[in-house]
Amino acid sequence: MRTRKPNSDALYVHIPFCSHLCHYCDFTKRTYDEKTATVYVDALVKELASYGVGKVTTIYVGGGTPTSLTLNQLETLLSSLKPHLKRGGEFTVEGNVENITREKLVLMKAMGVNRLSIGLQTFSDERLKAMNRFHKAQEAIDTIALAKKCGFENLNVDLMYGLPNETLEDVSYDLNHLIELDVDHISCYALSVVPGTLFYRHKIPEAGEDLAREQYDLILKTLRSQGYERYEVSNFARNDHYARHNLVYWDDREYYGIGLGASGYLAGVRYVNTDNMKAYLEGQYRKETEPISPEIDENDFLMLKLRLARGFTLPEFESRYKVAFLGKYQTEVQELTKRGLLQVENDAVRCTDEGIMLLDYVLLKLFKR
Numbered sequence: 001m002r003t004r005k006p007n008s009d010a011l012y013v014h015i016p017f018c019s020h021l022c023h024y025c026d027f028t029k030r031t032y033d034e035k036t037a038t039v040y041v042d043a044l045v046k047e048l049a050s051y052g053v054g055k056v057t058t059i060y061v062g063g064g065t066p067t068s069l070t071l072n073q074l075e076t077l078l079s080s081l082k083p084h085l086k087r088g089g090e091f092t093v094e095g096n097v098e099n100i101t102r103e104k105l106v107l108m109k110a111m112g113v114n115r116l117s118i119g120l121q122t123f124s125d126e127r128l129k130a131m132n133r134f135h136k137a138q139e140a141i142d143t144i145a146l147a148k149k150c151g152f153e154n155l156n157v158d159l160m161y162g163l164p165n166e167t168l169e170d171v172s173y174d175l176n177h178l179i180e181l182d183v184d185h186i187s188c189y190a191l192s193v194v195p196g197t198l199f200y201r202h203k204i205p206e207a208g209e210d211l212a213r214e215q216y217d218l219i220l221k222t223l224r225s226q227g228y229e230r231y232e233v234s235n236f237a238r239n240d241h242y243a244r245h246n247l248v249y250w251d252d253r254e255y256y257g258i259g260l261g262a263s264g265y266l267a268g269v270r271y272v273n274t275d276n277m278k279a280y281l282e283g284q285y286r287k288e289t290e291p292i293s294p295e296i297d298e299n300d301f302l303m304l305k306l307r308l309a310r311g312f313t314l315p316e317f318e319s320r321y322k323v324a325f326l327g328k329y330q331t332e333v334q335e336l337t338k339r340g341l342l343q344v345e346n347d348a349v350r351c352t353d354e355g356i357m358l359l360d361y362v363l364l365k366l367f368k369r
């Protein structure tokens with residue numbers, strides 16, 4: 001087990017409130033109420049202080065829906081985070097269309113927020129309603145325009161596919177509208193129906209494997225043709241506008257995670273905070289901790305790095321694990337490269353396009369030892 005000082009340059013902050021609850025969502029979230037949100041923001045500030053966090057390169061305020069907070073609550077939160085951001089750092093806030101207002105955008109800009117991530121999901125009003133999203137497609141288009149007008153150039157939008165009854169033509173319709181938004185970062189996720197959600201209780205089926213694959217292939221082909229780079233399994237960027245904070249996770253680097261249900265990775269230990277609001281407000285933050293053994297660390301490294309189109313370099317692996325990757329994984333690499341799933345080129349190990357689609361299989365092979 002590794003024991004060492006925290007070596008984190010990134011901070012995740014969780015806001016567990018949403019103005020409504022989507023039928024497919026299993027994140028740590030609850031319906032917004034002003035009284036609880038006010039004490040929660042104060043508790044977050046206390047948890048932050050408990051780490052003695054200095055300056056970090058990325059801050060990500062996610063949820064839930066951070067923009068469900070009132071202007072005052074948002075100001076309290078952002079003003080306590082702002083001093084922790086290094087010059088030139090990335091400061092992202094997630095938001096939803098129904099509660100992003102001009103006033104909140106102006107406040108966020110003044111507080112140094114320089115990246116917004118907006119949950120858009122689809123341009124079909126019918127599907128938005130079926131998912132219990134509270135906005136209409138046109139409102140999403142207007143919100144993106146307003147964010148740009150307020151000076152936000154670094155924008156991410158989330159798109160979902162594999163939605164109930166969604167055809168390939170429906171995905172194509174979404175993509176056409178998405179491209180018109182002219183944003184530099186797009187995250188695309190397939191709907192997954194998980195226990196604890198209304199979709200699960202109502203037995204809403206996920207898209208079949210073949211259809212989901214066809215939809216993903218269409219997304220990949222379309223976005224690439226528009227100059228977007230698929231730099232991670234589900235993430236596309238233009239003009240080098242990669243999600244710097246998320247790269248911390250995929251690069252298997254450490255980060256502070258604060259808030260209800262937040263996870264973090266500090267000093268060789270991964271942890272998850274409590275999802276019990278009462279306990280959290282009383283300062284009992286932790287639910288689980290998992291010291292990372294060298295074996296788990298190596299598996300985590302492979303699992304996270306191979307999500308990235310650039311993979312990892314041989315010297316990087318050797319310097320971290322004191323063993324040559326090609327020596328240790330010779331048989332597996334031979335098999336995976338022969339099957340066209342893995343590529344070793346110019347000292348870099350990465351999945352091919354097909355390997356990214358079959359990432360679970362690739363990892364299963366590599367995890368065998």
Ligand code: SF4
Pocket residue numbers: 017018020021022025026027029063064065096119
């Ligand atoms: S807005 Fe986001 S976090 Fe909130 S319920 Fe919907 S999907 Fe979940």
